[in-house]
Amino acid sequence: MKGLVDWLDERAGVRALWAAIADEEIPGGASLRYVFGSVLVFLFMQQVVLGILLAAFYSPSATDAWASTAYLNDQVTAGWFLRGLHHHGSSAMVVVTALHFLQVCLAGAYRKPRELNWLTGLAMAGLVLAFALTGYLLPWDQKGYWATQVATGIMGSVPGGEPIRVLLQGGKEYGNFTLTRFYTLHVFVLPIGLAALLGAHLALFRRHGVTPPELPKAELDRKAQHFFPSQLLWDVIAMTVTSVVLIVLTMKTHGAELFAPAQPASNFVARPEWYFLFLFQLLKYFEGPLQIIATVILPGAATTFLVLLPWIDKAESRKLGPRMPVLAMVGLLMSGVATLTAMALVEDARNTKYQKGVVAAHREAERAREFARAGVLPAGGDAVFLNDPQVQARMLFKEHCANCHTLDGNGGEEAPNLTGYNNREWLRSLIRNPRDKRFFGGTKTHKEMEAYPPDELSDPKLDAVVEYLVSLMGPDAGVVNAALAEQGKKLFADELDCNTCHEVQAGQSGDGPNFAGRGSKAWIQRVLQDASAEDLYGKASAMPKFGKKLTEEERSRLVELIASLRNSKGDG
Amino acid sequence: MAHDDDNKGTKAAPAADASRRDFLKTAGVGGLGLGLAAVVGAPAALYVTYPLNHETVSGGSGFLRVGKSELFPEGAPVKVDVFADKRDAWNRIQQVKIGSAWVLRTGGVLKALSSVCPHLGCAVDYDEGASKFKCPCHNSAFSLDGKVEGGPAPRAMDQLELEEKEGMVAVRYIRFRQGIAEKEVV
Numbered sequence: 228m229k230g231l232v233d234w235l236d237e238r239a240g241v242r243a244l245w246a247a248i249a250d251e252e253i254p255g256g257a258s259l260r261y262v263f264g265s266v267l268v269f270l271f272m273q274q275v276v277l278g279i280l281l282a283a284f285y286s287p288s289a290t291d292a293w294a295s296t297a298y299l300n301d302q303v304t305a306g307w308f309l310r311g312l313h314h315h316g317s318s319a320m321v322v323v324t325a326l327h328f329l330q331v332c333l334a335g336a337y338r339k340p341r342e343l344n345w346l347t348g349l350a351m352a353g354l355v356l357a358f359a360l361t362g363y364l365l366p367w368d369q370k371g372y373w374a375t376q377v378a379t380g381i382m383g384s385v386p387g388g389e390p391i392r393v394l395l396q397g398g399k400e401y402g403n404f405t406l407t408r409f410y411t412l413h414v415f416v417l418p419i420g421l422a423a424l425l426g427a428h429l430a431l432f433r434r435h436g437v438t439p440p441e442l443p444k445a446e447l448d449r450k451a452q453h454f455f456p457s458q459l460l461w462d463v464i465a466m467t468v469t470s471v472v473l474i475v476l477t478m479k480t481h482g483a484e485l486f487a488p489a490q491p492a493s494n495f496v497a498r499p500e501w502y503f504l505f506l507f508q509l510l511k512y513f514e515g516p517l518q519i520i521a522t523v524i525l526p527g528a529a530t531t532f533l534v535l536l537p538w539i540d541k542a543e544s545r546k547l548g549p550r551m552p553v554l555a556m557v558g559l560l561m562s563g564v565a566t567l568t569a570m571a572l573v574e575d576a577r578n579t580k581y582q583k584g585v586v587a588a589h590r591e592a593e594r595a596r597e598f599a600r601a602g603v604l605p606a607g608g609d610a611v612f613l614n615d616p617q618v619q620a621r622m623l624f625k626e627h628c629a630n631c632h633t634l635d636g637n638g639g640e641e642a643p644n645l646t647g648y649n650n651r652e653w654l655r656s657l658i659r660n661p662r663d664k665r666f667f668g669g670t671k672t673h674k675e676m677e678a679y680p681p682d683e684l685s686d687p688k689l690d691a692v693v694e695y696l697v698s699l700m701g702p703d704a705g706v707v708n709a710a711l712a713e714q715g716k717k718l719f720a721d722e723l724d725c726n727t728c729h730e731v732q733a734g735q736s737g738d739g740p741n742f743a744g745r746g747s748k749a750w751i752q753r754v755l756q757d758a759s760a761e762d763l764y765g766k767a768s769a770m771p772k773f774g775k776k777l778t779e780e781e782r783s784r785l786v787e788l789i790a791s792l793r794n795s796k797g798d799g
Numbered sequence: 800m801a802h803d804d805d806n807k808g809t810k811a812a813p814a815a816d817a818s819r820r821d822f823l824k825t826a827g828v829g830g831l832g833l834g835l836a837a838v839v840g841a842p843a844a845l846y847v848t849y850p851l852n853h854e855t856v857s858g859g860s861g862f863l864r865v866g867k868s869e870l871f872p873e874g875a876p877v878k879v880d881v882f883a884d885k886r887d888a889w890n891r892i893q894q895v896k897i898g899s900a901w902v903l904r905t906g907g908v909l910k911a912l913s914s915v916c917p918h919l920g921c922a923v924d925y926d927e928g929a930s931k932f933k934c935p936c937h938n939s940a941f942s943l944d945g946k947v948e949g950g951p952a953p954r955a956m957d958q959l960e961l962e963e964k965e966g967m968v969a970v971r972y973i974r975f976r977q978g979i980a981e982k983e984v985v
Binding site for chain 1: 821824825827828831832834835838839842843845846847849853886888889890891892893965
């Protein structure tokens, strides 16, 4: 080991390099007060590593972004955890930046000769927010899409801002270029910018050292310690605490949220990430032409104040007393931000419409992510809903059934209208007038059944027969009035003689379809397979045999859809 | 401070004390540092190696329909494209072309040969005049039943499993290693 270090030292001067880092003198000794900068460096490095890992599975295009995020989050081992750490890590950076800021303000560390430390620090804080803003869009989910729309919308509403907006989003509207540009900013431009500023910030920091407590020099010297290991231990302890908080947060939230894919035609209740809520709240107070006060003037004034802070503060020493006016202004600024944030949260908590929107958004997200497990069609994002068995069944219906059957207002009239198929109202109307166009009137051959007008079959009796027909569905029938059905059974067999045409014993054929299990999924399956079976609609049936035309999976999708139709409209 | 009170012993003691403290601090830094690295490092190892133990690209492994029986007359090979649904990471791709095959009926029996030349993978053509399969790249020639009749091909054209059911022809499309005498699945 020593040999290796000697070898390296001779060539690269590693001992001197290490000494330059480790032997940094900390006047007054190591302290917990100095940890914030180090924790930020740690968080930044962790974010870089996590970002690289995420990039290994992520694809920045409007068609792939959501699906690849859903894949890495829901399918790749530990993907949710790493993405969660990255997501909460950005919040942690904002929090620790705020703590660092407060510590620097309290210590007066922005004062001469550390003005450049202060300015580079402020610039980095700005970049941290830019990271958050650009990263938020990358999953291309509803929340990121709509929240970022608000941000770029604000940009466009500022005088002279429109060309910047178009440039940033790579066109007049959101699309592939919006993602490639935000991605480029997020993973190349901003990290390089932050690293450069960090280098300058650290070099300046080493030049001026920590800003120690206001104590006599002799005491500071006496208590002085080296960076390594005393201060580094504090730093690492603080990093560990941060890391534990991040892990707990990530586990508790099961990583970062991922909403349904961006749907440009929908309206989503957009909220920015919590650390932008104060700006969001501020916008509520300034409408129309006054909006610029919230978007530019107030944030601009606050930023100018912070930039000029080292020169505004004219107090003679770093002691707190003389600096009270300046600190009070900083305090006012911070409490303003905190108050606005709290107000935004409280208003949302009380806004039932928003809360309902959030619940609906979560439900939709769950569905979309479940469908995404089967793979998303290359059309991307929104196309995940084509995996919905109901949507697929409707598409199959449109392709194979709608030429003859109408459903929800669309389709042909050569076969029964299937809207509300087999619900009590449908059955009642069918018995009253089977030759209506809604039922078998449009068919070429099924016109033998006579109508049963009210004077032949009273409403109560009709209800009983219908209840009996429903009961024939067996377990698929749902709630059945057994007594009524029993009454209907007697009417069916004795008074009305329905059974002269319609058998109810499985397998037997009559002039009309056999009603054993009529309307159940198994029965619908048989009709779909081959409606011309002897015990169903017989040779005269014009319905194609879908047993050969469709796969088993397609048929069962259609069966599910058709069986569900009796529940889709009011079941009289 | 407690530290100052401890300094009353021999001269060696405080130095030893300090170095022991430094050692413990260094150990603390090292231990916690390793822990911090593991927070990301351990899950990252599982995450990055995901493709090693999961099928990220799949599909097209079963029998795939290539056409109706009547498409294949006696004696003349017909080239068919094989389409399959594929999964590629997050995508589900419907009916993508995964390869092609020559299907030939001889004595009523259908046989499918992969159009991938067993030599170096060019697409084998059919020379109607000579009634032979010929590879345009390196002039390998094959008889109608796929046997090598000339050129550098190290083995016969690869036969694919074929199924004829209810008037439909389907083949199981498989790729084989090229350039070797054995038929080995890739």
